[in-house]
Amino acid sequence: MDFMNLLKSVEALLYEVVSWLVFYPLTLWRCLRHPLRMMEEVQSELAQPPQEQFADGLSPPIFLFLTIVIAHGIDLGFSSKTVALGGIFADPRNLLIFRAVSFSLLPLLLAVQAVRAPGQRLTRTSLRPPFYSQCLIAAPFILSLDLAMTAGHGRSETAFWLGCAIFLGGLVWYLAVLTEWFAIDRATRRHWAFGRALLSVLVGALVLLGVLLLVALSLGLARLD
Known part of the structure; x- marks a missing residue:
């Protein structure tokens, strides 16, 4: 009986992970095309039973986490050298979790x-x-930021300008979406909304x-000890 339950758990986990290959790009595309519509749909999605929530896409926190995982993998793959970190960050999994929590601070504050x-x-x-809504629009911006930093690891001038273009594109898109959101949510003028964004x-x-x-300070003190 326990073995059958284990098989069912593996079956559910495998299907969930494989389905990300389909629903992650779909969710990303929808966020890029209709970010405000996606944000508005969060409230209705959360009102449904847990098993029916986000049936045609990814849960926003999972979407954000997968974005950070993808960006982290790209960074590791294209970086010519890695920085040796001590303490708990010597384990790449802990470093990934730290990046996920750190990048989640922006949607949390909003x-x-x-x-x-x-x-x-x-x-x-x-x-x-609101946290789920902010995770949706933060993910593309964080992906552009991470890709820009990855491109910045290149030593050529082309890589530098490519990184600048990726970062600026993501920042302009993010500020535009936040401006629209502030203008609608706070019923304020666009220049004030842009300032808040x-x-x-x-x-x-x-x-x-x-x-x-x-x-960085804690790691430095740990090495001194």
Whole structure:
């Protein structure tokens, strides 16, 4: 009986992983073409039974995590040399988890802002829909950022400018989507919406930079010990 349950678990896991090969590019394409529509559909998807949620795509947190995994794999494949890290980051799996959590801070900050702005109570239930929505549009931007850094590892001038073009393309797309979202969600003018979008990205970048500095400092102190 236990063996049959194990086989069913393996069957479900294998199907889920293989289905990502189909639904990941579909979800990415839909996010790029209709980001606001995808964000609006999150609330209705979460209202359905768990087994029926996101039936024609990926759950936004899984979509974001898979994006980071793909970017991490590309970075490892194209980097000519890797940086030796100590402590818990000596294990590549821990490094991947750290990257996933760090890059999730940006959608988390925007989700908290979305809940607190209209005066709602911040709970796990109220935070989930905006966090899921922000994960959807953060994934393409994070992918462009990671691909830009990967291209920056190249020593040629072409690789440098290619990385700049990828980053700027992703940033412009992300700011445009956030501007539209702020304009609709807060019923504000576009120039104010753009300012809020730009400020949110800058704050997220500063928080991420702060986390990286703290980690670098802790690793440096650990090596001194």
